[in-house]
Amino acid sequence: MKDESISDVLFFSEKRRQILLYLLEGPKTIDDIKTYLNSKSSPIMVQIRILTRNFLIQEKNGVFSLTPLGEYTVNEMKDILDMFAVFDKNPEYWGEAELTAFPAYLLSRIGELGDVELCFPDKAHIFDRARPVERSLKSVESLIEISSIFRQEYVTTYVDIAEKGTSIAFIFTQEVIDRLEKEFPESYQRYKCENVRIFVCPEIKLASCMVTDKIISLALFTKRGNFFNHDLISYNSSALVWGTDLFHHFRSLSMIHNFQD
Amino acid sequence: MNSLIETVFFSEKRKAVLILLFEKGPLPIETIKSELDETSVSILPQIKVLIDNNLIIQNDGIYQLTHLGETVAEKVSPFIKNLQVLGVDPKFWSEHDTSEIPEKLFNRIQEIGEFEIIEIDLRTIYYEPNSIIYEHIKNADSIKTFITYYAPEYVPIYYERLMAGAPVSITTSDYIVNMAKDYKTEINNLLQLDRAELNVCSADVKIAEVTVTDKIFLMVLYSTAGNLDYDFLAAESPSAVQWGNELYDYLRSRSINRKEI
Numbered sequence: 001m002k003d004e005s006i007s008d009v010l011f012f013s014e015k016r017r018q019i020l021l022y023l024l025e026g027p028k029t030i031d032d033i034k035t036y037l038n039s040k041s042s043p044i045m046v047q048i049r050i051l052t053r054n055f056l057i058q059e060k061n062g063v064f065s066l067t068p069l070g071e072y073t074v075n076e077m078k079d080i081l082d083m084f085a086v087f088d089k090n091p092e093y094w095g096e097a098e099l100t101a102f103p104a105y106l107l108s109r110i111g112e113l114g115d116v117e118l119c120f121p122d123k124a125h126i127f128d129r130a131r132p133v134e135r136s137l138k139s140v141e142s143l144i145e146i147s148s149i150f151r152q153e154y155v156t157t158y159v160d161i162a163e164k165g166t167s168i169a170f171i172f173t174q175e176v177i178d179r180l181e182k183e184f185p186e187s188y189q190r191y192k193c194e195n196v197r198i199f200v201c202p203e204i205k206l207a208s209c210m211v212t213d214k215i216i217s218l219a220l221f222t223k224r225g226n227f228f229n230h231d232l233i234s235y236n237s238s239a240l241v242w243g244t245d246l247f248h249h250f251r252s253l254s255m256i257h258n259f260q261d
Numbered sequence: 262m263n264s265l266i267e268t269v270f271f272s273e274k275r276k277a278v279l280i281l282l283f284e285k286g287p288l289p290i291e292t293i294k295s296e297l298d299e300t301s302v303s304i305l306p307q308i309k310v311l312i313d314n315n316l317i318i319q320n321d322g323i324y325q326l327t328h329l330g331e332t333v334a335e336k337v338s339p340f341i342k343n344l345q346v347l348g349v350d351p352k353f354w355s356e357h358d359t360s361e362i363p364e365k366l367f368n369r370i371q372e373i374g375e376f377e378i379i380e381i382d383l384r385t386i387y388y389e390p391n392s393i394i395y396e397h398i399k400n401a402d403s404i405k406t407f408i409t410y411y412a413p414e415y416v417p418i419y420y421e422r423l424m425a426g427a428p429v430s431i432t433t434s435d436y437i438v439n440m441a442k443d444y445k446t447e448i449n450n451l452l453q454l455d456r457a458e459l460n461v462c463s464a465d466v467k468i469a470e471v472t473v474t475d476k477i478f479l480m481v482l483y484s485t486a487g488n489l490d491y492d493f494l495a496a497e498s499p500s501a502v503q504w505g506n507e508l509y510d511y512l513r514s515r516s517i518n519r520k521e522i
Contacts (some may be wrong), residue, residue: 011271072359072367097329107332
């Protein structure tokens with residue numbers, strides 16, 4: 001038999017990956033594993049023998065657990081698989097997207113976006129937010145928007161949300177703030193309340209990112225600098241944490257905007 | 262388009278190209294071929310797969326990672342490198358408790374590079390130093406040792422090095438300090454020397470020993486069952502010594518400096 005490298009053992013079989021990720025939750029009996037994989041004992045035992053032979057798992061009194069080597073490698077594998085899952089869901093999108101929009105440490109954690117869905121509006125709503133985003137805005141408790149593009153919601157839906165007393169933080173480029181202030185002075189004035197903060201960031205290379213207590217929606221430019229309307233959304237709690245960290249990143253590069261009369 | 266697992270992990274050559282471009286930056290095909298000891302016929306098909314999957318691009322004969330490729334390589338490359346170190350002796354890493362090594366440091370375990378395991382003759386412990394370890398300490402111009410087990414057989418050689426002018430830093434547990442109370446006066450006299458340092462760690466750290474000299478890094482880990490097999494991991498590369506220094510500094514930072522016992 002060919003010499004097995006640890007990375008081959010980890011990645012070559014989906015069944016093995018499933019067993020390893022399951023054991024990351026804690027020690028399991030063979031019956032637990034069989035039930036979890038909904039599979040008969042013999043094909044599983046083959047994989048378990050391979051994992052044991054390669055020192056990734058150990059058996060004691062009928063209970064299987066990860067060895068220290070297994071613990072490290074499976075945690076890393078999970079991290080890699082999470083990232084790959086996000087990219088593999090929409091490979092063309094990520095191949096074209098301008099990724100310099102994100103700081104490296106958040107790009108490295110992109111797997112936290114979890115179960116992402118790429119939504120495109122139909123033609124009659126081509127300039128609108130995707131339906132799931134619009135629906136979620138009907139009952140939000142907090143709202144973050146990082147944006148370098150002017151969206152019409154900033155002078156419609158978002159103003160209404162602000163007036164309900166919902167906590168809102170905007171990070172805009174100077175250009176977006178200027179347009180809001182000069183072309184929509186009425187909306188601009190209505191944002192002047194305690195629950196709304198506006199920050200100005202010298203450079204935002206993503207189109208927009210909205211994070212609420214329920215959903216994150218990202219929109220990126222292409223590498224050529226083009227924009228097409230879309231919402232890359234996720235409801236995972238890890239994705240909301242990721243989005244909040246993205247906010248803190250841009251916040252640290254921004255100045256507070258003082259409202260003009 | 263393939264899944265990223267297939268693209269990255271199902272070919273040793275593709276994995277090697279990704280890591281090479283990640284470490285060296287953009288390269289012409291001739292360099293890629295010579296670095297990886299490949300021919301055009303053997304490597305170009307794999308490079309094409311990487312290009313088709315948006316991980317690398319080619320401009321004027323120069324190959325480089327895309328931003329997506331860079332993100333993927335940054336995630337995968339340290340893990341593959343660590344596996345090269347861990348894969349040399351997977352049994353050792355599966356049977357020894359590494360949980361006390363900070364994650365940030367363990368994620369850089371590749372820096373240990375080549376290492377050997379020195380097995381101690383259990384009949385000689387307490388009475389006679391292991392000859393290989395003895396030689397390493399004897400040749401040291403500085404010594405830092407974190408130790409949580411009783412090893413009186415090494416006291417004379419440490420004393421000799423200290424008297425010869427080598428700085429010696431010891432970090433140990435309350436338990437070992439209490440065992441040494443019989444030599445209180447002698448130890449307190451030695452601690453008058455600027456180059457002698459004693460730190461006491463009250464936390465129950467499950468690492469048996471970390472010794473770093475100017476030339477070598479030595480580590481003794483407890484087994485997963487909590488036993489001590491006295492197996493010394495020994496590594497001599499400058500990066501291993503650096504890694505060992507960081508581990509020692511971490512353990513020292515969890516301790517309190519004592520001028521006397």
